[in-house]
Amino acid sequence: MRRKIIIAISTFLILSGFIWSLAYYKHLVLNQKLQILEKKDNLFNTILEARRYEKNYFLYLGPENLQDALSYARKSEQKLNGIIGDYGRFTLATNLQENLDDLRKYENALSSLLELHQERGSPEVEQNLIEDYSRHQHIIRALGKKITEDMEAILSQERRYVNRLFGESRIYQFLTLLGVFVLSIFAVLFFVFSVNRPLKTIEDAIHKIAVGDYTNMPPISTGDEFESLVNSLNNMINELNRRSEQLVQTKKLASLGTLTSGVAHELNNPLNNISTSVQILLEELEEDNLEYKRELLIETEKQVERTRDIVKALLEFSRERSFHLKQLRFKILVDSTLKLIKGEVPANVELRVDVPEDIRVNLDPRRIQQVLVNLILNGIQAMEHGGILSIRAAKGKDKAEFYFQVSDTGSGIQAENLSKIFDPFFTTKEVGKGTGLGLSISHSIVGQHGGRIEVESEIDRGTTFTVFLPTDHDILESSETDED
Numbered sequence: 001m002r003r004k005i006i007i008a009i010s011t012f013l014i015l016s017g018f019i020w021s022l023a024y025y026k027h028l029v030l031n032q033k034l035q036i037l038e039k040k041d042n043l044f045n046t047i048l049e050a051r052r053y054e055k056n057y058f059l060y061l062g063p064e065n066l067q068d069a070l071s072y073a074r075k076s077e078q079k080l081n082g083i084i085g086d087y088g089r090f091t092l093a094t095n096l097q098e099n100l101d102d103l104r105k106y107e108n109a110l111s112s113l114l115e116l117h118q119e120r121g122s123p124e125v126e127q128n129l130i131e132d133y134s135r136h137q138h139i140i141r142a143l144g145k146k147i148t149e150d151m152e153a154i155l156s157q158e159r160r161y162v163n164r165l166f167g168e169s170r171i172y173q174f175l176t177l178l179g180v181f182v183l184s185i186f187a188v189l190f191f192v193f194s195v196n197r198p199l200k201t202i203e204d205a206i207h208k209i210a211v212g213d214y215t216n217m218p219p220i221s222t223g224d225e226f227e228s229l230v231n232s233l234n235n236m237i238n239e240l241n242r243r244s245e246q247l248v249q250t251k252k253l254a255s256l257g258t259l260t261s262g263v264a265h266e267l268n269n270p271l272n273n274i275s276t277s278v279q280i281l282l283e284e285l286e287e288d289n290l291e292y293k294r295e296l297l298i299e300t301e302k303q304v305e306r307t308r309d310i311v312k313a314l315l316e317f318s319r320e321r322s323f324h325l326k327q328l329r330f331k332i333l334v335d336s337t338l339k340l341i342k343g344e345v346p347a348n349v350e351l352r353v354d355v356p357e358d359i360r361v362n363l364d365p366r367r368i369q370q371v372l373v374n375l376i377l378n379g380i381q382a383m384e385h386g387g388i389l390s391i392r393a394a395k396g397k398d399k400a401e402f403y404f405q406v407s408d409t410g411s412g413i414q415a416e417n418l419s420k421i422f423d424p425f426f427t428t429k430e431v432g433k434g435t436g437l438g439l440s441i442s443h444s445i446v447g448q449h450g451g452r453i454e455v456e457s458e459i460d461r462g463t464t465f466t467v468f469l470p471t472d473h474d475i476l477e478s479s480e481t482d483e484d
Contacts, residue, residue, distance in 0.1 A: 008190050012183050023176045030165045036083070037158045043079045044151045046072055047103075051144050054110070058137055066114050073107040099150050106143040109136060198226035205233060209240070270303035323364055323448060330359040330393055330404070337372045344377065348386030355393040359402055361471055367445045368469075374438040375406035375465050382410030382463060395471075401451070402471050407464040413457040421455065
């Protein structure tokens, strides 16, 4: 990616530099042409002044007009020399040196006529000088006309070229802006698709990890650091999932240890009933009271079924399984969980359940059962002197989710600990009475389902955990319900 960014930026800078250099060159040429045109226009005006005084002389024969014409002719020569020296290689005219020679001839002709006038006087005084004056007049006017026409042609050529440069300059400016705009679009698209999109994908994946959703990121084929980073993140997510499974299983085993005494009591009752029924049957084998014996056998069968259900629930709870969504009524999951922890509910704890029958959900029943077990056991342990444990569920306002609550009337959680209760290994229980993993694992499980868990607590008034989970109505409406 570093190489791609360097290549993209270098290409942008090189092309932009080339476009701006070309535009600057055109601007420089245009500026020089404007300067040349200004100086040539100034030269042309000086020549016209010389021609004006020349014509005044031939009309009025005043020597001062001839002197002014000669002065302007010399100024014109100086200006043309300056143009040739400063802009000779930039000017369009290739015959400026010839124009300079003609200008010098014109200047010499004016100078000769002035000398003739000073030596011999006005032709009006001496009629024999009229022919000399006529010859000089013809030469001067011919040279002046030629110089004027040449300068007009040069100025017209320069003006046409400057106008063409102005037109090209506008085109080059438009092309420059268009080129920079196109390059900018390509640069933006490059950063959006090659940089921003992979970063957004990685950001979303990291956000999911932060809320407990350890779903693998979709692979990206960019052949750069982003692809390597995504692969590394997926490896990390797989490892987190593996460790999370280990923690869940560890917590299950820990919960089984907690449930052992209650399960033993639950198993002991049906076993006692079975033992009593069998003893009675053995004692009354020789009697003919078949109806009574049938009742004893039916009761024994019920107790065996009850024992089988308890053992099955334990096996299902402790079994290690991968994440698997299943459709069922939430009430069934709550009832099976209560059967599992029935022996752990003390006599001084009143259990209240308010779960509607019509709440159908799509979730992993074993993992959500783990959440229920953790929350229920935490609530029971928080009520050392008894109290009320409430379990209720309801549909959300937008019908895209439902929630269930586990509330107790125990000692409550201090406000400064509420932000830390989902941290791994954090516990408010006495040493040896808690691992600090139950709520952390529950938070992770809820996050895997795309839900969230909230907690409210007041000291000496109790705690309420609220779990929000999506219902996935589209899936539920098109699939059969599995409730076994």
